[in-house]
Amino acid sequence: MQQDGPVGWQRQRSETFVFDGYEWCPKQGRAVFRYQLDGMTLSERFDFPLAEGAERRSKTEALGAALDLLHWTAGISYWKAGCPIQVVFAGRSPDAWQAAWLNRLYREGLAEFAYRQGLSAQKFEVFESDRPRPPAAPSQGLDDSFLVPMGGGKDSLVAWARLERLGRVAATLQVGQAGLIGSVAARTGSSHWRIERRIDPRLAELNAAGAYNGHVPITAINAAAAVVLALLHGHGGIAFANERSADEPTLFDDSGTPVNHQFAKTLAFERMLDAWVRHYLAPDLAVFSLLRQDRELAVCREFAGLRQFHDVFSSCNRNFHLDGPRTPRWCGDCPKCRFVYLGLAPFLPPAELRAIFGADLLDDERQIDGFERLLALDGQKPFECVGESNEARAAIQWLSRRPDWRDHAVVRSLAPKLKAVDVPELEALCQPGGSQLIPEGLLHAS
Known part of the structure; x- marks a missing residue:
């Protein structure tokens, strides 16, 4: 019935x-x-x-x-x-x-x-x-x-x-x-x-x-x-x-x-x-x-050079609810916003990132806990489409060595927590590798 x-x-x-x-x-x-x-x-x-x-x-x-x-x-x-x-x-x-x-x-x-x-x-x-499985399609x-x-x-x-x-x-x-x-x-x-x-x-x-x-x-x-x-x-x-x-x-x-x-x-x-x-x-x-061999950091590095899109793109999922967007491009307060900001920071100066997001997320003390969750020091990342915890750790470590980033509140707070962690170098994480299904003619498209 x-x-x-x-x-x-x-x-x-x-x-x-x-x-x-x-x-x-x-x-x-x-x-x-x-x-x-x-x-x-x-x-x-x-x-x-x-x-x-x-x-x-x-x-x-x-x-x-x-x-x-x-x-x-x-x-x-x-x-x-x-x-x-x-x-x-x-x-x-x-x-x-x-x-x-x-x-x-x-x-x-x-x-x-x-x-x-x-x-x-x-x-x-x-x-x-x-x-049973039928014959393969022509x-x-x-x-x-x-x-x-x-x-x-x-x-x-x-x-x-x-x-x-x-x-x-x-x-x-x-x-x-x-x-x-x-x-x-x-x-x-x-x-x-x-x-x-x-x-x-x-x-x-x-x-x-x-x-x-x-x-x-x-x-x-x-x-x-x-x-x-x-x-x-x-x-x-x-x-x-x-x-x-x-x-x-x-x-x-x-x-x-x-x-x-x-x-x-x-x-x-x-x-x-x-x-x-x-x-x-x-x-x-x-x-x-086409990006299967690349980690998020490598994609961020490549995207940093595509400046013709910096004023229109958004990776914040609060734009894509079924009943309409709930933020003007970036909410600035979700794991996705934080990871994209952190991933782009090694490849763009602070002023350019502020222009994209409308705020400096790495210099906001209220963001420290949110960024720390990206590091997954407790073994759990946020339930979101974010990169590897090692990528977040490498980015924080790299920024802590940069004069234009090391005094930002989030970097200053989190970098010491990585001293007891084996953190790979950022450049190593930007190298392609791993299995993929990319057609031969496109394999070296980057």
């Missing part, structure tokens, strides 16, 4: 979640994904911008398989409201390999959510299938152009600049309506596409009724939406801007299991997405992060 709202619903009694199929309108580029939570009907809508040839490409099997990926990935926002152990597919359903993939996404992508709610993420393995005849997903911050701009120097940028992309991202993308001068996403308002009603609520792997949802757009427009590559730093867990729980706020930005998830795309959708669609 279906119901329209959460009257009488209790998360502790949540039993069943249904992936209730989806509707795709190729002429409008609109996908409506349907779900049911304990009989409550829910839906989410994505509107994709169309381009020449998009309607023809929208009728391919690959596009249908990409919509499956987005449907099942976006469902994480609704499933987590009650975390029911029974999952049903009323429409298309995953095979055994895909079920294992989804179990890992829900388990590790919701690890922070589980940690904060006092739940066991191991119980989030709710997908089952005995269907090539889709995609071209050699790229989409660059934009988040409004420094990372996507560095990725864009690297491709632009090679003459390879086709278009920038955003998911959602955030005006700041559009303004930043306009500064690049590239074509810009916007995928509109409409979450079911009944999710807010569920939250008000006591649903489980918390962090979801939004980057995984946005990545799946980007894959749909790439197939619609015929792009052969999606160049994400996720750094090597994202692989460091936020903390380890009492059982020693890593909990990573940035799971959907890790190399592990990148490999998962690549494997899904190449087998089920298009072997000629490359999905990779």
Whole structure:
């Protein structure tokens, strides 16, 4: 029996979640994904911008398989409201390999959510299938152009600049309506596409009724939406801007299991997405992060030279709430603002950073505790998209040796706390390295 709202619903009694199929309108580029939570009907809508040839490409099997990926990935926002152990597919359903993939996404992508709610993420393995894996999809005849997903911050701009120097940028992309991202993308001068996403308002009603609520792997949802757009427009590559730093867990729980706020930005998830795309959708669609070999400090060093963007970018996530921005570019009081300020400080003079942020965060005594949390001296970083604790430590140590920074309140207070810690040199942390999926022709784009 279906119901329209959460009257009488209790998360502790949540039993069943249904992936209730989806509707795709190729002429409008609109996908409506349907779900049911304990009989409550829910839906989410994505509107994709169309381009020449998009309607023809929208009728391919690959596009249908990409919509499956987005449907099942976006469902994480609704499933987590009650975390029911029974999952049903009323429409298309995953095979055994895909079920294992989804179990890992829900388990590790919701690890922070589980940690904060006092739940066991191991119980989030709710997908089952005995269907065999089908043969690999054929090539889709995609071209050699790229989409660059934009988040409004420094990372996507560095990725864009690297491709632009090679003459390879086709278009920038955003998911959602955030005006700041559009303004930043306009500064690049590239074509810009916007995928509109409409979450079911009944999710807010569920939250008000006591649903489980918390962090979801939004980057995984946005990545799946980007894959749909790439197939619609015929792009052969999606160049994400996720750094090597994202692989460091936020903390380890009492059982020693890593909990990573940035799971959907890790190399592990990148490999998962690549494997899904190449087998089920298009072997000629490359999905990779152009910044994968670089830590945050290296990205900050490169971005310091992109001064044409310094007056428009923002990495503060308070710009990107569903109900609109809650800050004018920088709130100046969150882990993201602090880390970006600290990461840029070794590469920009104090006056330039003050001009960007509207304040000197490193010379404000009220900020000391917040910056100290970035050092993770207790083994836990903030639950945010920030770099490695070693990077924060190296930056503080480096600034403490600089006449223009060493007397700033935060530097003066925190530098002595690093004397008993083995801190790597900043320059060493700026060197590229590690595994990656970057196409050969782009490997040395920086």
